[in-house]
Amino acid sequence: MKIKALTAVAALMLSAPMAFAEADEDQLIINGDVAMISKTAAAPHLEGALSEVISGWHFRDNETQAMQLDDFDNPGMVFVDLARDAWATAEGTEGKSCASCHGEPEAMAGVKAVYPKWNETAGEVRTLQMQMNDCRTTRMGAEAWKTDAKEALNMEALMAVVSRGMPMNVAIDGPAAETWAKGKEIYYTRYGQLELSCANCHEQNYGNYIRSDHLSQGQIEAFPAYRLKDAALVGVQSRFKGCVRDTRAETFSPGSPEFIALELYVASRGNGLSVEGPSVRN
Amino acid sequence: MRLTALAAAAILVAGVANANPVAPTDVAYDDSGAVAESLTGVAGDAANGAKVMTDRGKGNCVACHAVTALSDAPFHGTVAPTLDGVGGVRSEAELRGIVANAKMTFEGSVMPPFYKTTGFTRPGDGYTGKAAPADLAPILTAQEIEDVVAFLATLKD
Numbered sequence: 312m313k314i315k316a317l318t319a320v321a322a323l324m325l326s327a328p329m330a331f332a333e334a335d336e337d338q339l340i341i342n343g344d345v346a347m348i349s350k351t352a353a354a355p356h357l358e359g360a361l362s363e364v365i366s367g368w369h370f371r372d373n374e375t376q377a378m379q380l381d382d383f384d385n386p387g388m389v390f391v392d393l394a395r396d397a398w399a400t401a402e403g404t405e406g407k408s409c410a411s412c413h414g415e416p417e418a419m420a421g422v423k424a425v426y427p428k429w430n431e432t433a434g435e436v437r438t439l440q441m442q443m444n445d446c447r448t449t450r451m452g453a454e455a456w457k458t459d460a461k462e463a464l465n466m467e468a469l470m471a472v473v474s475r476g477m478p479m480n481v482a483i484d485g486p487a488a489e490t491w492a493k494g495k496e497i498y499y500t501r502y503g504q505l506e507l508s509c510a511n512c513h514e515q516n517y518g519n520y521i522r523s524d525h526l527s528q529g530q531i532e533a534f535p536a537y538r539l540k541d542a543a544l545v546g547v548q549s550r551f552k553g554c555v556r557d558t559r560a561e562t563f564s565p566g567s568p569e570f571i572a573l574e575l576y577v578a579s580r581g582n583g584l585s586v587e588g589p590s591v592r593n
Numbered sequence: 594m595r596l597t598a599l600a601a602a603a604i605l606v607a608g609v610a611n612a613n614p615v616a617p618t619d620v621a622y623d624d625s626g627a628v629a630e631s632l633t634g635v636a637g638d639a640a641n642g643a644k645v646m647t648d649r650g651k652g653n654c655v656a657c658h659a660v661t662a663l664s665d666a667p668f669h670g671t672v673a674p675t676l677d678g679v680g681g682v683r684s685e686a687e688l689r690g691i692v693a694n695a696k697m698t699f700e701g702s703v704m705p706p707f708y709k710t711t712g713f714t715r716p717g718d719g720y721t722g723k724a725a726p727a728d729l730a731p732i733l734t735a736q737e738i739e740d741v742v743a744f745l746a747t748l749k750d
Contacts, residue, residue, distance in 0.1 A: 504716050504725070504732060505705040506696075515703065516672050522649075522656040523668035556722035559732075561715040 387589030403453030459546030471588030494576025503560025614735030626698030637743025
């Protein structure tokens with residue numbers, strides 16, 4: 312009875328949001344100048360899983376997209392400026408700044424594109440944040456930043472900007488292979504009471520809507536991302552945490568071995584896409 | 594007098610049935626994943642079923658399925674087929690089996706199990722991100738499953 316009354320309102324509301332489904336055909340060119348590879352053939356290791364890899368930018372609405380097209384409109388760029396100041400500021404017992412050893416931040420061009428990366432001396436896969444922390448603790452005598460702490464995300468955003476447009480090229484073989492395989496296993500594991508894996512949403516269903524959310528491929532070449540809903544930069548592993556939590560699962564923590572492995576694996580799924588951060592997302 | 598007696602008997606039956614719903618681990622799925630027996634013995638309440646289906650903390654079925662009859666709840670998903678007309682093509686037993694644990698009907702389905710309490714990898718305590726308590730409850734109660742099934746049965750073209 313009540314149910315039938317609702318049917319009248321029905322047709323009107325359903326049709327609109329479903330008209331567009333797939334990734335859009337817009338061009339991601341930043342400041343009218345730097346053309347991004349935001350869609351490209353998937354890396355060989357994705358054979359059978361994805362044929363094309365696509366930046367999350369293509370799945371956002373026009374308004375959100377527009378904010379990323381111009382650095383003056385990109386709210387994430389304020390944090391890049393903060394990081395430029397921090398880069399040149401001495402910290403820790405050694406009285407050194409990043410600049411003391413590395414010169415201009417631009418000297419780091421290309422670095423973001425190859426992280427996470429195996430570190431031979433330490434015998435571990437390091438995310439960019441771990442590497443920066445190693446410089447802080449062992450070379451500057453400064454305290455490590457917590458995973459995805461503001462300062463860490465600001466600096467990571469600066470590292471992204473100086474590598475902008477360069478294609479992601481994360482190594483998955485050699486000594487990184489074991490960590491990569493662990494990350495892959497996590498990607499395909501169905502977690503939580505909803506029994507959903509990353510792949511269930513971001514591989515099987517990208518382009519579809521889950522409630523009002525337009526599902527992307529869950530790529531990370533555009534991180535850190537400025538999230539409008541948080542009015543702050545969000546880091547890769549914090550984003551992972553939110554997605555795992557949404558499956559009614561016990562999450563892993565940012566900085567955990569599981570999320571380091573997952574970051575390596577997910578980064579490798581974006582090989583070929585341009586480094587894009589800081590991106591703007593809703 | 595007779596009426597009162599009947600009513601009393603009804604309450605008694607309902608009460609007994611409610612007190613002993615089929616436990617999630619005891620649900621009898623047939624080979625095709627259908628569940629013939631009601632989980633509670635109490636007829637489902639379709640209006641409540643409709644509420645459960647749009648409630649984000651409960652069924653949240655419209656996150657994946659479009660349902661024309663529920664279009665006052667905004668933003669229906671496109672992950673799964675529309676449920677319009679499903680009551681005309683699926684039996685109550687099939688619907689009960691699908692809602693309780695869709696994987697018994699559709700192998701490897703993306704659809705979450707709504708009446709299951711064991712066999713999860715890192716189950717959480719709702720959407721807190723913390724570990725689930727030892728006595729993890731199913732996402733929907735037995736009666737909520739029956740209510741949803743009753744609503745789905747009304748979806749005939």
